[in-house]
Every structure is written in C-alpha cells, then in structure tokens.
Amino acid sequence: MALPRRRGLTEQASGAAIDPACRLLRLPPIRHEFNDIADRAVKDQMT
Known part of the structure; x- marks a missing residue:
C-alpha cells in the first residue's frame, strides 16, 4: 500500500528555498x- 505524498512546505522551508532562488x-x-x-x-x- 502506497502512502500519499505530502508536498506542503513549512513556512521556514519555503522561505529558505525562496531566498536562494531569488538571488x-x-x-x-x-x-x-x-x-x-x-x-x-x-x-x-x-475570501
């Protein structure tokens, strides 16, 4: 049985990924x- 993948990022992880990408x-x-x-x-x- 395969478990569903979790793709959500924590706020800290997304911030850490965005900074180098923007650079x-x-x-x-x-x-x-x-x-x-x-x-x-x-x-x-x-809304």
Whole structure:
C-alpha cells in the first residue's frame, strides 16, 4: 500500500528555498517583499 505524498512546505522551508532562488534569478525586490506577498495570497484564498 502506497502512502500519499505530502508536498506542503513549512513556512521556514519555503522561505529558505525562496531566498536562494531569488538571488539566482537576481530578483532582490521580490525577495524582500515575499512575506507581504505570501500573506496577501493567504488572505485572498480565504475570501
């Protein structure tokens, strides 16, 4: 019996992944605004 895969990331893990990705893509403004963007996305999903 195969167990379903869990794909969700913790907030800390997603933040750790986003920072190097933004550096690699040279997107410093997005890196600094990520928390605000993520909070707005969560609020939009709740409405």
